[in-house]
Amino acid sequence: MDFCFRIAGMAGDGIRGAGTIAARLFARHGYHVFANFEYQSLIRGGYSAAVVRVSDSRVGAHSSREEVLVALREHAAREAGGMHRVVVYDSSLFSMKEGYGVPMKEFADTAGAPEIFRNAVALGVLTWIYGADIEVLKRLYRDAYGRKAEADVKLAEMGYSHASAMLPRLRELRHAGRAKPVLTGNMAAALGAVKAGLRYYYAYPMTPSTQILHFLARAGKKLGVTVVQPENEIAVAVMAAGTAYAGGRVMVGTSGGGFALMQEAFSMLGMAELPVLFVEAQRSAPSTGVPTYHAQQDLRFVLHAGHGEFPRLVASPADAEDAFSLAGEMLNLVWRFQVPGVLLMDRYLCESAVTVDVEPSAVDVREPELWKGGDEYRRYAITPSGVSPLAFPPEAVVKVTANEHDEAGFTADDAATVGRMYDKRMRKEAAIAGELRGMSCVRRWCSGSDAVVTWGSAAPAAAEACEELGLACLQVRYLAPFPVWELEQLKGKRVACVECNYSGALRSLLREHLCVDAELIGRWDGRPFTPEELVHRLEEVFR
Amino acid sequence: MDFCFRIAGMAGDGIRGAGTIAARLFARHGYHVFANFEYQSLIRGGYSAAVVRVSDSRVGAHSSREEVLVALREHAAREAGGMHRVVVYDSSLFSMKEGYGVPMKEFADTAGAPEIFRNAVALGVLTWIYGADIEVLKRLYRDAYGRKAEADVKLAEMGYSHASAMLPRLRELRHAGRAKPVLTGNMAAALGAVKAGLRYYYAYPMTPSTQILHFLARAGKKLGVTVVQPENEIAVAVMAAGTAYAGGRVMVGTSGGGFALMQEAFSMLGMAELPVLFVEAQRSAPSTGVPTYHAQQDLRFVLHAGHGEFPRLVASPADAEDAFSLAGEMLNLVWRFQVPGVLLMDRYLCESAVTVDVEPSAVDVREPELWKGGDEYRRYAITPSGVSPLAFPPEAVVKVTANEHDEAGFTADDAATVGRMYDKRMRKEAAIAGELRGMSCVRRWCSGSDAVVTWGSAAPAAAEACEELGLACLQVRYLAPFPVWELEQLKGKRVACVECNYSGALRSLLREHLCVDAELIGRWDGRPFTPEELVHRLEEVFR
Amino acid sequence: MMLRTSQKIVWCPGCGNYGILRAFVKTLEALEDNAGRVVLVSGVGCHGKIADYVGVSSFHTIHGRVPPVLTGIKLADMSLIPVGFAGDGDAYNEGIAHLIHAARKNTDVTMVVHNNSVYALTTGQATATSPKGFRGRSTPEGNPEEPLNPLLLLLAAGASFVARGFAGNVAQLTELMLQAISHRGFSFIDVLQPCVAFNNTWELLRKRVHEVKTAGSREKAMELAMDPFATGVFYRESRQVYEDAVTAPEPTSTVEQVLESLR
Amino acid sequence: MMLRTSQKIVWCPGCGNYGILRAFVKTLEALEDNAGRVVLVSGVGCHGKIADYVGVSSFHTIHGRVPPVLTGIKLADMSLIPVGFAGDGDAYNEGIAHLIHAARKNTDVTMVVHNNSVYALTTGQATATSPKGFRGRSTPEGNPEEPLNPLLLLLAAGASFVARGFAGNVAQLTELMLQAISHRGFSFIDVLQPCVAFNNTWELLRKRVHEVKTAGSREKAMELAMDPFATGVFYRESRQVYEDAVTAPEPTSTVEQVLESLR
Ligand SMILES: Cc1ncc(C[n+]2csc(CCOP(=O)(O)OP(=O)(O)O)c2C)c(N)n1
Ligand SMILES: Cc1ncc(C[n+]2csc(CCOP(=O)(O)OP(=O)(O)O)c2C)c(N)n1
Numbered sequence A, B: 001m002d003f004c005f006r007i008a009g010m011a012g013d014g015i016r017g018a019g020t021i022a023a024r025l026f027a028r029h030g031y032h033v034f035a036n037f038e039y040q041s042l043i044r045g046g047y048s049a050a051v052v053r054v055s056d057s058r059v060g061a062h063s064s065r066e067e068v069l070v071a072l073r074e075h076a077a078r079e080a081g082g083m084h085r086v087v088v089y090d091s092s093l094f095s096m097k098e099g100y101g102v103p104m105k106e107f108a109d110t111a112g113a114p115e116i117f118r119n120a121v122a123l124g125v126l127t128w129i130y131g132a133d134i135e136v137l138k139r140l141y142r143d144a145y146g147r148k149a150e151a152d153v154k155l156a157e158m159g160y161s162h163a164s165a166m167l168p169r170l171r172e173l174r175h176a177g178r179a180k181p182v183l184t185g186n187m188a189a190a191l192g193a194v195k196a197g198l199r200y201y202y203a204y205p206m207t208p209s210t211q212i213l214h215f216l217a218r219a220g221k222k223l224g225v226t227v228v229q230p231e232n233e234i235a236v237a238v239m240a241a242g243t244a245y246a247g248g249r250v251m252v253g254t255s256g257g258g259f260a261l262m263q264e265a266f267s268m269l270g271m272a273e274l275p276v277l278f279v280e281a282q283r284s285a286p287s288t289g290v291p292t293y294h295a296q297q298d299l300r301f302v303l304h305a306g307h308g309e310f311p312r313l314v315a316s317p318a319d320a321e322d323a324f325s326l327a328g329e330m331l332n333l334v335w336r337f338q339v340p341g342v343l344l345m346d347r348y349l350c351e352s353a354v355t356v357d358v359e360p361s362a363v364d365v366r367e368p369e370l371w372k373g374g375d376e377y378r379r380y381a382i383t384p385s386g387v388s389p390l391a392f393p394p395e396a397v398v399k400v401t402a403n404e405h406d407e408a409g410f411t412a413d414d415a416a417t418v419g420r421m422y423d424k425r426m427r428k429e430a431a432i433a434g435e436l437r438g439m440s441c442v443r444r445w446c447s448g449s450d451a452v453v454t455w456g457s458a459a460p461a462a463a464e465a466c467e468e469l470g471l472a473c474l475q476v477r478y479l480a481p482f483p484v485w486e487l488e489q490l491k492g493k494r495v496a497c498v499e500c501n502y503s504g505a506l507r508s509l510l511r512e513h514l515c516v517d518a519e520l521i522g523r524w525d526g527r528p529f530t531p532e533e534l535v536h537r538l539e540e541v542f543r
Numbered sequence C, D: 001m002m003l004r005t006s007q008k009i010v011w012c013p014g015c016g017n018y019g020i021l022r023a024f025v026k027t028l029e030a031l032e033d034n035a036g037r038v039v040l041v042s043g044v045g046c047h048g049k050i051a052d053y054v055g056v057s058s059f060h061t062i063h064g065r066v067p068p069v070l071t072g073i074k075l076a077d078m079s080l081i082p083v084g085f086a087g088d089g090d091a092y093n094e095g096i097a098h099l100i101h102a103a104r105k106n107t108d109v110t111m112v113v114h115n116n117s118v119y120a121l122t123t124g125q126a127t128a129t130s131p132k133g134f135r136g137r138s139t140p141e142g143n144p145e146e147p148l149n150p151l152l153l154l155l156a157a158g159a160s161f162v163a164r165g166f167a168g169n170v171a172q173l174t175e176l177m178l179q180a181i182s183h184r185g186f187s188f189i190d191v192l193q194p195c196v197a198f199n200n201t202w203e204l205l206r207k208r209v210h211e212v213k214t215a216g217s218r219e220k221a222m223e224l225a226m227d228p229f230a231t232g233v234f235y236r237e238s239r240q241v242y243e244d245a246v247t248a249p250e251p252t253s254t255v256e257q258v259l260e261s262l263r
């Protein structure tokens, strides 16, 4: 079983809320759910939609095969294009030749609720259409909004009973298992980091990372995470440096434009050997670009971020579960190796809501190597791995610096010291690679003789298409250091890269590191891939 | 004829001035000269040296075979290490077992001049040692300092006559041709840009680019260049965007850390299609690093600067003549293609003083394609090349934006427009590559069957070594778009890359673009290569 | 010249930005022929969309960077009239460094801040001017910070024209804009702008906003600035403008001559 | 604990920085056991080298970014005493945004600015506080800009402790540093620092510098701040400190519980 529907209207119609409640409704029935949200960079008006896919097996992408459309606005009904089996619209606002009119606005008026509550009517209708349990929906509203839920509950019931009299029932959903949690990639990354000991989150608002800020501003109080929104992104990154120096596990979040502002600080972290985890949530760029739309255009930018050479960790999760694990793994790794790290997310992953099956105990707090005391502390003591044991003030006199320095942290410029300290830092690259060899840097989603290589949120859709076509699908989770050892298998194969960009950043990495030439299946119009599109495009390549 | 000497002391001893005057002295005799300056990040004290090489053929690097040392301080004498045939020192400050004492400080006292004037004594001594014309030195001082030159002239004469009584004469230099101009890479880049129509230079001080600011702050008034030092680097880059928008040819200068701060603006230029030329003068990084020392560590950083994808031009000159030409070419190209461009310099190139043989008429102002008037102006009109004709306010209503947009410059987010405009911009990459194919993107310094590939200021030293060893030496001048067409010849050859970094940025580009594997000859202790070192290291590789 | 483009306005109904737009269009009308020399520069946020709505040349730049764009334009062509529109998040948080230095340098440009005391386009976080206790999505338990007094700050930074308007008083705001544009030097207007979605101050402002008379000295203006609801021109002084001091004259030498002098 | 390290000092002989270093070492001596909790943060410029010379924990950061480092340290460990040393170019040009917001937020940290009115380490360009007409290497014909008044600006930004010292008066400066450190909130000290190499103000300052009494109100302090040679504590007020308001308490929930609530 696998179906997909759309709720559409404009900003201010509560589309995201409706999509999230819909996702949770089916998740409470025990199904797997994936909800993609499309919206413009404005607060009222325009076009806004939630596309919700429900399945009895795992889903990591929405689908272009939608069967139901609920249109809260006329322009949203018009944009549909006739693919839906059932179209439901608010007949108190406009009329349509085909489709089922439900007087949603009237219902809201009757209930004395503002227009935005129409979305509850829509949910009642959908509950009927899919034969879901209206009681589950009502409980969901009450769990979510407490005493403020009654208008929603009432309107959901009105929608449900109106629909039951007039609308077809497409399916008869039953409870398919235990309720599953529904998270966005943003929430998953936040929680994974907290599981690995996160105590500080600093961010300046920027789509599509802002939700982490909002989520932790609320949940952080309970989870022991101090959340600060400084004056700008430079302050964010530098403040994080100060916190890491004093021993605080800190993460910062932004998008490409904000990360661009953090470049000088990023390089400082490399020189000072301070562990800060950055969430870089990509959106359609360059510059302000299409700020609420999707892209994977910043991979090379992140891999080479900051002037000068220094080791770094870069990882990119495919979905919310992966975001949970990688955020946790990365926070531990940046502390272990005292390097900056980037968790490279993207709009589709960040904001889509999905059922997850996380095993929180898989992530825990790993302590870095601490100084054991003794003589004078040398912050940059030279070791075979390049990693120096850590201490924090006031336990020791700890001298860190953005200048080149000697082992004790005093400024140095003589050739011998400069060369030695440079070597020490760069040696950590090998140490990190050694550690990664024991981990899963590349995920094989499915097997086959020809291979698709992909990264980030393109992976689930690509994997679905590959499964259908009998292709291998490999998702590169760790991108720096680049896990050549897990990718040697590609040599001599026919390979295609699937990524939401124009230039083929991952493709260029396969060339650089493996001399493997791949076809690029790219997209750069701000929209994520769907499995259906990829089946089509992969067929062209591998035909 | 080819010799090299060192003048050394501490910051505050006027070492750079002495080195420059020495270089000009021999240049006025018609010789080729190269002067490298070494100094620390401090204002008084420490170690400071000028190493001046003089030859009757072109030189682009200093040499590690020095024959004379003039030591103005005891520690500078001690650091020498016994390789010099002649050591001269200031016997009024300290004494040495070997070497020739000249009472420089006493001479200065006698002349009633402050201690810093000792450097004129040193120059008089050197004039004697090399059999140069003391009258030329005196004229040089007078040309340089006008009426304030008399103390220098007097002390130079005292040094000369003292030396003529006590010191050996190593050579008998004669006038070898017409006086040659002596420029640093910084000055050459500034002048090349002015030749191509530069009208604005914005910069925040940062070694090793600061000299451009100082030079243009003085010369700009005569050359019609408005020079502004804004509050910080972000203001520099954004102010330049405003100026370019209004039709002003503008260049900005900084080093890696400042360029890091300009990343968001750089991406904006890509989206808004505004031509600004950046001088990125590399120094030893990451972060503040070794701020007055040399490196070539920012190549990948610059190639992938700015979030998102957009075309850019990156070129890196080998020497001052190349800096003159490339600055001019680049300024014309960024205007022609309406993209940001980076002239990637480095400390060694920026600050070394060298005789040049520039043909200023080789660079001129090339006008970009201008709007011919007519209907409403569309700033982003779609064309086959991707380049839209330019207009400036108030001639037309010109709407530019950092957001994705339609042809007229209004914000757009629909998939069709986003895709189309993205294509339009990226198409310029092919147009630029087409243009570059008609230019010299790779310079072949010498030929051979095995090849050394290099870039930036590493080229002259590498070429000298290659010449000696019979290797081909190729310098990649344009790095983005990467000129594969001129490098296909490397396939199947034994190749080494010479670059002042640890990771081999150019080497990685040969892999990425050509699947060519090269050996890396790197250096990362802040010091530039010398030809002698490279002969040794290349022998090891190609043995 | 069409002063309003045909682009659909996507601000919320009731947003204070409409008043600012209206005042600016009226200002352009009043400028008559000179309107063609106006270049609008806008930041990122709801306010920034104004670039799409006005039919003059415009540069919709990145977040926080309106002042350097204004300066860069003025330096390139002194005949242009650069007018900036920034948000409070834009001008007082992200880009406050530029604002202060532009005020000090006194370039002849105008800067209008749509001060709704909230990051609106990113759905309602506290900015530098949000009241203490403000509940936004990043401060669910109330903003712990004291708000910034932008007028006081700009006066302290040396701005030569400092004013405050109210999005609900289009006539006054138009007058302020006209005065700001005709003032030779850096002109700053903070506009109290209700955001109906995230910080609806219509009622409060309608009640409290009042007009004050221009102070005779910077010190007196600072006293006036202590009142967050005072509007009008607080201070104005005549001072050298930056571009006059820095712009290079026409060239008198050639590159060839400079090279010759380096022999 | 060695308060002076064995690193060789590379400031020019006669530089005002020596006085600031001496005052800080005396301050640390006076702090006795608490000196071990001091973390020195320095910017980039001649001033920044102070990190090498003092034997306490230190973070020599990048140009202009001293205030966020101070805040980040304080948030991580409230028992630490972060003290920042920045240059005028560092604090008033490159990083002025942070200074203003740190003042407004009132984190309990101390910020000392080595104000020599010049970018010294880059060999003498004009900064925000260079006098009009100053001839530096980027302003060979004289600086065209009006200097910034940092005390006025910090007062306008809401700083809760504002003082000025003079590198030539070590006793007073020590006293100011001690008061700044003991003040709970953001403490700001502008130090008039002669740079013998590029802006030798010894004579001028020795003649003109004088001490004033702490003003009773911010307004009065602003009046005092009009005098560029006045030293002493201009203003001090007690206000909520930032870290008290934002620091999260010990966790009361687990990630597992939050996940459960999202079912
Ligand atoms: C560098 C950068 N950081 C963050 C953002 C995200 N962003 C877009 S709009 C906005 C809020 C703008 O607030 P304000 O300037 O007050 O404008 P308003 O929406 O209130 O008009 C932010 C933070 C961005 N575009 N660029
Ligand atoms: C981002 C950045 N820009 C520029 C520089 C170059 N720089 C180093 S020191 C300095 C001047 C510092 O002046 P100031 O802060 O007044 O310190 P001072 O040397 O006078 O003590 C500058 C601009 C830098 N290191 N980083």
Ligand code: SF4
Residues within 6 Å of the ligand: A043, A044, C010, C011, C012, C014, C015, C016, C017, C046, C047, C116, C120, C121, C194, C195, C196, C197, C198
């Ligand atoms: S969110 Fe606020 S500022 Fe933005 S358009 Fe709506 S009312 Fe106006």
Ligand code: SF4
Residues within 6 Å of the ligand: B043, B044, D010, D011, D012, D014, D015, D016, D017, D046, D047, D116, D120, D121, D194, D195, D196, D197, D198
């Ligand atoms: S240059 Fe100036 S500030 Fe720097 S050490 Fe010398 S005197 Fe001090």
Ligand SMILES: [Mg+2]
Residues within 6 Å of the ligand: C045, C087, C088, C089, C114, C115, C116, C117, C118, C119, C120, C127
């Ligand atoms: Mg706002």
Ligand SMILES: [Mg+2]
Residues within 6 Å of the ligand: D045, D087, D088, D089, D114, D115, D116, D117, D118, D119, D120, D127
């Ligand atoms: Mg200074």
